[in-house]
Amino acid sequence: MTMHEITVLGRGGQGAVTSAYVLAKAAFHDGKESQAFPFFGVERRGAPVFSFCRISDEQIKLRQQVYHADYLLVLDAALLDNVDVISRVKEGGTVIVNSTHAPDKLKSAKGINIHHVDATNIALKIIGKPFVNVIMLGAFASISGLVSLNGLKKAIDEMFASKPEVAKLNKKATETIYKSMKN
Amino acid sequence: MAREVMEGSQAVARIVANCDVKVIAAYPITPQTHIVQELAKMHADGLIDCEFVNVEAEFSAISAILGATAAGARSFTATSSQGLALMHEVVFAAAGMRLPLVMVIANRALSAPINIWNDHQDSIAERDSGWIQIYCESVQEVVDSVVQAYKIAENKNVLLPVMVCMDGFYLTHVYEPVEIPPKSKVHKFLGKFNYPYKLDPKKPLTMGPLGFPADYARLRKQLAEAVWNSKKVIKEVHDIYAKQFGRVYGDGLLEVYGDGSIALVAMGSVCGTIKDMIDKDELKDVCLVRIRTFRPFPKDEIVEVLKDRDAVVVLDRNISLGNAGAVYLEVRDALYDEKDKPKVVDFVVGLGGVDVNKATLNYVVEKARTVKSGHVEIVDGSEVSSSY
Numbered sequence: 001m002t003m004h005e006i007t008v009l010g011r012g013g014q015g016a017v018t019s020a021y022v023l024a025k026a027a028f029h030d031g032k033e034s035q036a037f038p039f040f041g042v043e044r045r046g047a048p049v050f051s052f053c054r055i056s057d058e059q060i061k062l063r064q065q066v067y068h069a070d071y072l073l074v075l076d077a078a079l080l081d082n083v084d085v086i087s088r089v090k091e092g093g094t095v096i097v098n099s100t101h102a103p104d105k106l107k108s109a110k111g112i113n114i115h116h117v118d119a120t121n122i123a124l125k126i127i128g129k130p131f132v133n134v135i136m137l138g139a140f141a142s143i144s145g146l147v148s149l150n151g152l153k154k155a156i157d158e159m160f161a162s163k164p165e166v167a168k169l170n171k172k173a174t175e176t177i178y179k180s181m182k183n
Numbered sequence: 184m185a186r187e188v189m190e191g192s193q194a195v196a197r198i199v200a201n202c203d204v205k206v207i208a209a210y211p212i213t214p215q216t217h218i219v220q221e222l223a224k225m226h227a228d229g230l231i232d233c234e235f236v237n238v239e240a241e242f243s244a245i246s247a248i249l250g251a252t253a254a255g256a257r258s259f260t261a262t263s264s265q266g267l268a269l270m271h272e273v274v275f276a277a278a279g280m281r282l283p284l285v286m287v288i289a290n291r292a293l294s295a296p297i298n299i300w301n302d303h304q305d306s307i308a309e310r311d312s313g314w315i316q317i318y319c320e321s322v323q324e325v326v327d328s329v330v331q332a333y334k335i336a337e338n339k340n341v342l343l344p345v346m347v348c349m350d351g352f353y354l355t356h357v358y359e360p361v362e363i364p365p366k367s368k369v370h371k372f373l374g375k376f377n378y379p380y381k382l383d384p385k386k387p388l389t390m391g392p393l394g395f396p397a398d399y400a401r402l403r404k405q406l407a408e409a410v411w412n413s414k415k416v417i418k419e420v421h422d423i424y425a426k427q428f429g430r431v432y433g434d435g436l437l438e439v440y441g442d443g444s445i446a447l448v449a450m451g452s453v454c455g456t457i458k459d460m461i462d463k464d465e466l467k468d469v470c471l472v473r474i475r476t477f478r479p480f481p482k483d484e485i486v487e488v489l490k491d492r493d494a495v496v497v498l499d500r501n502i503s504l505g506n507a508g509a510v511y512l513e514v515r516d517a518l519y520d521e522k523d524k525p526k527v528v529d530f531v532v533g534l535g536g537v538d539v540n541k542a543t544l545n546y547v548v549e550k551a552r553t554v555k556s557g558h559v560e561i562v563d564g565s566e567v568s569s570s571y
Contacts, residue, residue, distance in 0.1 A: 021190075024358045028188045035359045036188075040300055040352040040536055062459040063353055063452045064540035 003056035004146055005066045007088055010075035013045040015133030020051035022134055025155035026147045027055040035060045048083055055146055071144055073136050074098060080105050086112060096139050098132050115143055117177060126173040134170045138177035149178050186360040191322040192217030194361045195287055198326045199259050200231045201366040202333055206251035206258040208236035208244045212266040213299045214351035215289035241266035245273045252282045253390055255381035263351060264291035264305045277344045278313025279406060280391050283336030284344040291351040292535040300536020301351040307501040307509045313406050315345040315413055316478040318450035322361045325349045327430055333373050334420045341413045353452040364428055372427060414479050436481035439488050441470035446489055448472045448514055449498040453539045460541060466548055482517045489518060495527045496551040502531045507559040526556035542567040
């Protein structure tokens with residue numbers, strides 16, 4: 001049985017929890033089992049926030065928090081100053097950072113792969129606002145191959161059913177990131 | 184029927200909407216809030232045809248649904264922690280009056296200090312009230328248990344209120360695939376609520392009057408017998424539901440998973456993590472005995488599955504201060520008359536939201552091998568490293 005664990009790190013108000021929820025929906029649309037939950041804390045705007053997602057071929061029974069993720073998404077590179085990201089990733093795992101440049105403060109260890117993508121810039125261009133939580137999943141899908149772009153689009157439609165314009169722009173930006181990482 | 188990924192709290196709201204509920208009264212409190220929020224939204228959107236009573240506190244919420252049930256309306260409320268504590272007086276009254284209320288508890292620790300996270304202290308503190316208590320492992324089980332709860336509560340041989348207990352955050356805030364049984368099928372399963380002693384101006388009756396000693400004792404005896412006898416109905420309802428909806432939770436009272444000689448006895452969402460470890464052979468020689476109904480306590484059934492084990496390790500997400508965990512005390516009592524009884528030990532875990540992870544479960548099982556019967560230990564998390 002293969003199960004993958006994903007951690008999303010963001011700031012309170014940035015939508016890290018929504019990000020994990022959209023990912024769980026997307027994986028389920030692709031025919032996989034999934035589970036997403038927030039770190040059980042009290043959310044404060046600006047403070048570091050974790051959320052988690054599990055994706056598996058079989059029913060997920062495990063309900064402990066994710067301690068060492070296969071993939072860790074960082075929505076704000078400035079968080080790397082305060083959070084020991086590497087300690088939260090498995091050996092040989094992957095970190096994807098929203099950043100304009102390779103995050104030099106993040107030293108790889110344990111064979112961890114580090115990627116970066118300028119999601120804020122793409123969000124500003126396409127959505128008009130720096131909303132990166134959902135579109136970072138485009139980078140995740142591209143690098144991991146664990147969810148499809150179609151699955152993500154369906155999940156975005158579902159999550160923003162009452163805001164079709166928001167859904168449309170998020171889908172477009174997600175696809176842009178997905179394709180840019182493929183190249 | 185199709186499954187869909189949704190939040191545990193939303194799933195509760197969706198199934199309540201399919202249960203032909205006529206009155207909802209609830210007051211928001213973390214981690215139950217999303218249930219009330221979703222129900223209020225569905226009501227505002229015209230998706231539930233019922234009275235939604237906005238109340239100023241939990242005491243009024245349960246009082247309102249007590250009154251509504253007495254008038255013959257199927258009703259619903261949900262709460263957590265301090266909210267349930269505030270309801271305490273009416274919780275006992277509802278059972279004594281034999282009113283079949285259904286309430287979802289998003290399990291959370293009790294103050295002080297103030298803590299919004301999960302343990303079972305809130306509902307365990309109501310164990311003597313005469314309510315049936317069902318503890319759930321997954322969101323799907325919560326959904327199925329809400330439907331079963333109405334069917335059990337309204338059975339004429341039961342007529343008791345039911346609490347459906349779901350771990351705060353672990354189940355209220357998780358998104359996972361769940362199937363919401365459709366309205367038509369649920370209506371058919373439940374039938375119309377026909378409370379035999381409802382308030383009716385044409386047939387006046389008195390409810391909740393003064394009970395002089397002899398009457399009081401007789402009625403309490405009847406209540407006690409009703410709670411004991413509800414076991415049979417809980418099992419029957421579980422079996423009929425399993426046939427119609429295809430999901431089985433042990434025998435409705437108790438579930439055994441694996442066949443190791445060391446039995447881990449637990450309730451709630453942590454049972455999922457234990458099952459995962461048993462599947463992967465990460466807990467040597469361990470089986471899980473999951474208590475689904477803490478009230479009525481499945482005493483005979485639990486003796487049957489525990490008496491021949493080498494050791495019984497109880498996980499309590501609560502503590503009866505001055506003694507030990509509530510589940511442990513009852514499991515140990517149940518085994519008293521057995522000749523070659525196994526060692527029984529207690530680990531109080533996960534208080535106030537401490538994650539009961541694989542490291543904790545490993546610690547508990549390894550420690551249990553070395554200690555004597557009667558060992559009671561409060562695991563606050565410092566015993567195990569979080570680097571699992």
